[in-house]
Amino acid sequence: MCTAATYQTRGFYMGRTLDYEFSYGDEITITPRNYPFHFRHMGDVISHYAMIGTAHVAGDYPLYYDAMNEKGLCMAGLNFVGNAVFQELSDSRDNVAQFEFIPWILSQAASLAEARELLTRMSLTGTSFSPELPTAQLHWMIADKTGALTVECMADGMHIYENPVGVLTNNPPFDKQLFHLNDFMHLSAKQPENHFSPDLNLQTYSRGMGALGLPGDLSSASRFVRVAFTKMNSRSGDSESESVSQFFHILGSVDQPRGCCEVAEGNYEITLYTSCCSADTGIYYYTTYENHQISGVDMYRENLDSDTLIRYPMLSNEQIHMQN
Numbered sequence: 001m002c003t004a005a006t007y008q009t010r011g012f013y014m015g016r017t018l019d020y021e022f023s024y025g026d027e028i029t030i031t032p033r034n035y036p037f038h039f040r041h042m043g044d045v046i047s048h049y050a051m052i053g054t055a056h057v058a059g060d061y062p063l064y065y066d067a068m069n070e071k072g073l074c075m076a077g078l079n080f081v082g083n084a085v086f087q088e089l090s091d092s093r094d095n096v097a098q099f100e101f102i103p104w105i106l107s108q109a110a111s112l113a114e115a116r117e118l119l120t121r122m123s124l125t126g127t128s129f130s131p132e133l134p135t136a137q138l139h140w141m142i143a144d145k146t147g148a149l150t151v152e153c154m155a156d157g158m159h160i161y162e163n164p165v166g167v168l169t170n171n172p173p174f175d176k177q178l179f180h181l182n183d184f185m186h187l188s189a190k191q192p193e194n195h196f197s198p199d200l201n202l203q204t205y206s207r208g209m210g211a212l213g214l215p216g217d218l219s220s221a222s223r224f225v226r227v228a229f230t231k232m233n234s235r236s237g238d239s240e241s242e243s244v245s246q247f248f249h250i251l252g253s254v255d256q257p258r259g260c261c262e263v264a265e266g267n268y269e270i271t272l273y274t275s276c277c278s279a280d281t282g283i284y285y286y287t288t289y290e291n292h293q294i295s296g297v298d299m300y301r302e303n304l305d306s307d308t309l310i311r312y313p314m315l316s317n318e319q320i321h322m323q324n
């Protein structure tokens, strides 16, 4: 499972958890402006916006899981298994392979409005990267400071949803996830009042009772509600450090500790990493399962006019700051 969320303070932030039982070998990867993209069906794009994110680099190609570009447009791909059905090649449309979707949008669109424009003439095809890396069944969130979209290709075509919550998890399809929030409109960060019965002397015997009923399990539908509640009620200062700190708390609400989600005998899904793209500073922050200290890679500290990928392996050992 995975969860993605946006967060707006004075800056704009978007990130995700990547939950799985093994790693594909992920690296923070910066694609500079002159790295040549050879799109499978759309030819070459030699010069484009630079981007930073987590990718599995295969044969010098950045297979991005989540990223942002230098204009502050962000995008993340999450599992959508059993529902994703990609489109056929079409003569009249821009044919983009599923694994190229993040580079296609982030290399060309400076805003969510421009991304929307590209989507209207696009077909998302199931063309696989290689026999070893077959087409993954994903859906995506695309966002900037003006809003967020969810893109889902299903048997009945491509759905582009406005995403007013700025949250994405996995199954079921997004319209159902959004509708499900209706069931939780009574939840509150404030203490509840007794609407049960005036004839009973009911007491709030603990803090936090306004959100009793918020689902606590790790299913995708439950994580959607939980992270939406956490995000919508989040308060933080406006500074970069206060915002980033709060952002990791938002995604921390859906963190998966090893042992709670068994996917095969003795095999557990865990939060491999949590990321946070800061649109205004160009910094990609992350933590990993075994490194809770927030690390960062700043795209502007690199030569963004170069033509070769810049790669940073994630620091994955706990950094414990001993004080004595």
Ligand SMILES: C[C@H](CCC(=O)NCCS(=O)(=O)O)[C@H]1CC[C@H]2[C@@H]3CC[C@@H]4C[C@H](O)CC[C@]4(C)[C@H]3C[C@H](O)[C@]12C
Residues within 6 Å of the ligand: 001, 002, 018, 019, 020, 024, 056, 063, 064, 065, 077, 078, 079, 080, 081, 098, 099, 128, 129, 133, 134, 135, 136, 137, 138, 170, 220
């Ligand atoms: C496994 C991850 C989703 C985790 C998740 O959601 N687990 C819940 C399971 S459940 O659905 O809830 O049961 C997803 C998210 C992004 C994916 C990569 C995207 C680029 C590339 C696309 C190519 O086509 C195939 C290889 C490729 C490297 C992909 C590998 C893998 O597929 C990645 C890492």
